Amino acid sequence: MEFTESQIERYSRHIILSEVGGKGQKKLAAAKVLIIGAGGLGSPAALYLTAAGVGTVGLVDGDVVDLSNLQRQILHTTATIGKLKVESGQAMLSALNPDVSVKIHPMNIASDNILRLIADYDLLLDGSDNFATRYLVNDACFFAKKPLISGSIFRFEGQLTTLRPNDGFPCYRCLYAEPPPAGLVPNCQEAGVLGVLAGTIGVLQAAEAVKEIVDIGESLAGSMLIYDALEMSFRRTRIPKDPTCPLCGPNPRIKDLSADYAVSCSL
Amino acid sequence: MIKVRIPTPLRPLTGGKGEVETQASDIQSMIESLNGQFPGLKDRICDGGGEIRRFVNIYLNEEDIRFMNGKTTALKDGDEVSIVPAIAGGSPVKSHKASVAHLRFHLRFPEDKIKEPVLCKINREFPSVDTNIRRADVREKTGWMDVEFSGDAGDIEKAIEGVRKRGIIVDPIELNVVE
Numbered sequence: 001m002e003f004t005e006s007q008i009e010r011y012s013r014h015i016i017l018s019e020v021g022g023k024g025q026k027k028l029a030a031a032k033v034l035i036i037g038a039g040g041l042g043s044p045a046a047l048y049l050t051a052a053g054v055g056t057v058g059l060v061d062g063d064v065v066d067l068s069n070l071q072r073q074i075l076h077t078t079a080t081i082g083k084l085k086v087e088s089g090q091a092m093l094s095a096l097n098p099d100v101s102v103k104i105h106p107m108n109i110a111s112d113n114i115l116r117l118i119a120d121y122d123l124l125l126d127g128s129d130n131f132a133t134r135y136l137v138n139d140a141c142f143f144a145k146k147p148l149i150s151g152s153i154f155r156f157e158g159q160l161t162t163l164r165p166n167d168g169f170p171c172y173r174c175l176y177a178e179p180p181p182a183g184l185v186p187n188c189q190e191a192g193v194l195g196v197l198a199g200t201i202g203v204l205q206a207a208e209a210v211k212e213i214v215d216i217g218e219s220l221a222g223s224m225l226i227y228d229a230l231e232m233s234f235r236r237t238r239i240p241k242d243p244t245c246p247l248c249g250p251n252p253r254i255k256d257l258s259a260d261y262a263v264s265c266s267l
Numbered sequence: 268m269i270k271v272r273i274p275t276p277l278r279p280l281t282g283g284k285g286e287v288e289t290q291a292s293d294i295q296s297m298i299e300s301l302n303g304q305f306p307g308l309k310d311r312i313c314d315g316g317g318e319i320r321r322f323v324n325i326y327l328n329e330e331d332i333r334f335m336n337g338k339t340t341a342l343k344d345g346d347e348v349s350i351v352p353a354i355a356g357g358s359p360v361k362s363h364k365a366s367v368a369h370l371r372f373h374l375r376f377p378e379d380k381i382k383e384p385v386l387c388k389i390n391r392e393f394p395s396v397d398t399n400i401r402r403a404d405v406r407e408k409t410g411w412m413d414v415e416f417s418g419d420a421g422d423i424e425k426a427i428e429g430v431r432k433r434g435i436i437v438d439p440i441e442l443n444v445v446e
Contacts, residue, residue, distance in 0.1 A: 041356065129356040154354035157275040176353040178321035191276070193356070226351060228275075231285060235272075235349065237326045240334050 001029060007099060011053050024214040025053060029099075031213045034058040034121040036109065036137055038085040040198030041127030041151045041205060043075035048206035050093040050100045054213070057093060058121055060105040061085040072195035109133060111257040114140040123212060125205050126150045131179035136261045138163060138172035139254060142247055147212055148172075149220075151205040156194050158201035158227040161239065162208050162220040165248035169221035173254075174242035197229050269297060269342050272349040277312075279438060280305045294325060295338040297348060307373060310440055312350060322353040368420040371401065371440040372427060376410040380434045386414065388433070393426040395419060413440060 003011070003025070014020045014028075031054050035042045038061040050057050063085050065076040073085075080088035086104035093102045105117060114136060118124060124146055126137050134150070141148040141163065148163040150172060165171035204225070211217045226235045246253040268288045273281050281287055282305075289304065291297035302309035314320050318338075325332045326349040332340045342348070376385075386398050396418035403412035416423045431437050 127356075131353070131355045134355055152354045152356045154356060155275040157354065159351075159354055176322045176324065179355075180320075180322040180353060224351075226349070228285065237324075237329050237331065237349065237351070240331065242333075 001026065003029075007053070010097075010099075014052070019216045020214055024216070027214050028053050028210065029055045031123065032056040032058070032121045033123045033125065033209060033213075034060065034118060035125045035127060036060055036133065037127035037129065038073070038075055038089040039063075039069065039127060039129065040072040040153065040193065040195070041202040042125070043073045043089070044199045044202035045125050045127060045151075045206040045209070046075060046089060046093055047096065048203055049209060050097045050102070052206075052210055053097065053099060054209075056101045056103060056121070058103040058105060059086045059089050059093075060107065060109060060117065061089075062106055062108040072193065072198040074199070109136065111136060111140075111259075111261050114257070115144060118144050118146055122146065123209055124148045125209060127202065127205070132261050134172060135179055135259075136257065139247055139257055139259070142166065142171055143257070147221075149205045149208045149212070151201040153193055153197050153201050155191055156197060156229040158197055158204075158229070160201055160204050160208070160220065160225040160227070161223065162212065164219070164221045165241070167221070168241065169219075170239045170241040171245065171248045173247045174245045174249075175224065175239050177242070177246075194229055197227075200227060200229065268344060270347045271297065271301065272347070274350055274352055276352060276354075277308065277350065279436070280308050280311065291342050293338070293342055294327070294332055294340045294348070297342060298338075307438070310373075311438075320352075324351045325349070326351060368423060369415055369417045370420070370423050371413060371415045372430075373438045373440050374412050374414055374430065375436040375438075376405070376412075377434060377436070378408050381405070381408060381410050383433065385430060385433050385435055389426055389429050392429055393418075393422060395422045396426045398426075 011025050014025050015022055033049055033054050035046050038059045046057055046059060065080050065083055065085055065088050067081055069076060075089040075092050076085065084106045086106045090102045090104050093100060109117065118140060124141055126134060126148060128134055142165050145166045150161050150163055152159050163171050208220050222239055224237050224239050243249055269291055271287050271289060273285055273287060278285060289297055289300045291300050298309050298312055312319060312323055319325060327335065327340055328347055390398060396416055399415040401413045401415055416426060427437055
């Protein structure tokens with residue numbers, strides 16, 4: 001594909017970066033990225049990927065916009081309260097960059113629909129807010145051989161990692177073998193979350209996505225970044241591939257998506 | 268001295284502190300020593316059998332102790348240890364199975380609430396949820412109890428919300444089984 005005059009101008013600050021250039025910008029234009037959850041993490045990630053000229057941005061979320069979302073979910077506005085988040089998000093993203101094809105999936109993902117859903121995309125961002133979805137997305141991405149950029153937030157703390165288990169790096173199950181049982185971890189409604197924190201982690205997910213697509217810099221695969229907003233500190237830990245991993249280890253127990261995920265995962 | 272990084276979810280137990288110091292020769296003794304300073308911390312990190320919970324990772328400097336010597340990983344002066352639990356960022360997992368859940372919570376009563384018959388009121392307000400006091404220490408001015416709530420997980424959540432609304436500080440301890 002060739003860029004138009006106005007596209008060259010729109011992406012000029014990328015194109016003059018030697019690491020990106022016209023070649024990298026074309027990779028972005030050809031990329032298809034699916035964002036799981038059009039909420040706190042998905043909002044800033046979707047905005048920056050759309051601004052960056054990613055060719056196709058998919059949003060999956062079955063929820064509608066609520067007033068209490070607006071403290072952090074910047075894809076939505078007071079005027080879109082009550083609308084489907086994916087529709088509210090699509091309007092915002094298309095207004096930001098009409099070059100981008102914004103695909104919407106107003107649904108909750110489940111083990112019987114996720115593989116079909118992700119087949120059309122080449123990179124995923126997980127911005128979901130519950131463990132059932134997180135493990136389901138991890139497993140589906142492993143089977144479908146799609147890289148996954150995982151972000152999560154709680155109160156003042158965020159975690160970020162890139163999962164590429166098919167390239168010799170760990171998966172989410174290597175990092176955390178099992179999800180916490182329901183009831184053990186307070187939810188955001190009880191515990192609260194700093195709105196800006198969602199922005200910080202969501203934007204870092206977008207940054208890692210751009211790097212994966214353009215294939216520059218050092219991937220976060222094999223490491224986890226931990227951000228503490230109160231201290232303004234970033235720490236990085238190493239995540240080895242777990243040789244006993246039930247999904248991506250040499251003797252896997254999980255061979256399909258029939259494991260015990262919640263039937264339908266709330267985003 | 269060993270520096271230990273405390274994650275946000277556990278900070279209510281350390282008086283809000285994100286970094287604490289302790290003396291310990293290995294991870295196991297570090298957990299015990301921390302629990303001495305901050306009672307209840309061990310229960311949050313380890314399961315009933317004393318094993319580190321599968322959704323809690325402990326890093327010595329930047330390395331995961333699961334891939335070193337686990338709980339017996341040796342510590343030396345100046346080491347930095349981070350406790351990092353899995354976080355998802357939001358709502359509780361929706362389960363579609365109707366089942367009886369047994370959830371344990373640590374209830375702390377502030378001084379002005381110590382005389383209120385909170386559990387009795389909760390029992391009346393949420394008759395589908397059973398409460399069972401497993402451990403308690405109630406004194407003139409302070410009090411805590413470990414209470415097991417049994418019933419539908421959603422109803423338990425509402426009952427806990429009711430306890431919190433009455434000014435009691437509630438921390439989850441452990442989820443046992445689904446029957």
